Amino acid sequence: MRDDLGLTGTKLACGEGHCGACTVQLDGVPTLSCITLVHTVGDREVTTIEGLHDHPLIHAFVRTDAVQCGFCTPGQIVSAAALVKANAAPTHDEIQHAMSGNLCRCGTYPKIEEAISTWRD
Numbered sequence: 001m002r003d004d005l006g007l008t009g010t011k012l013a014c015g016e017g018h019c020g021a022c023t024v025q026l027d028g029v030p031t032l033s034c035i036t037l038v039h040t041v042g043d044r045e046v047t048t049i050e051g052l053h054d055h056p057l058i059h060a061f062v063r064t065d066a067v068q069c070g071f072c073t074p075g076q077i078v079s080a081a082a083l084v085k086a087n088a089a090p091t092h093d094e095i096q097h098a099m100s101g102n103l104c105r106c107g108t109y110p111k112i113e114e115a116i117s118t119w120r121d
């Protein structure tokens, strides 16, 4: 995606399925692209952060200062977008569970949760 398609919003960090920086959606399901072989994708729709550029979560992350270095942010937003599509008003526990695969080295977890809790504001 990054090298051949120029879609550099998706980040590569651990490359081993541990951090969530590379998260994309396959048919709306958050998926770790670094450990997903292309031939297993089939005809499922791939949504990267570029495909979510108009999503209100983008503004919510900025408004709540949920972006520090920003490296984890595309993956965070891709996962959060799938969550709020299925559940527009997730609880604290639901946010924690849905976002548990996305690590943030800057530790902005409270702000990330605030952004997701207030994404429609």
Ligand code: FES
Residues within 6 Å of the ligand: 011, 012, 013, 014, 015, 016, 017, 018, 019, 020, 021, 022, 023, 032, 033, 034, 035
């Ligand atoms: S780059 Fe860390 S899970 Fe894919």
Ligand code: FES
Residues within 6 Å of the ligand: 066, 067, 068, 069, 070, 071, 072, 073, 103, 104, 105, 106, 107, 108
């Ligand atoms: S904002 Fe820096 S890793 Fe999350």
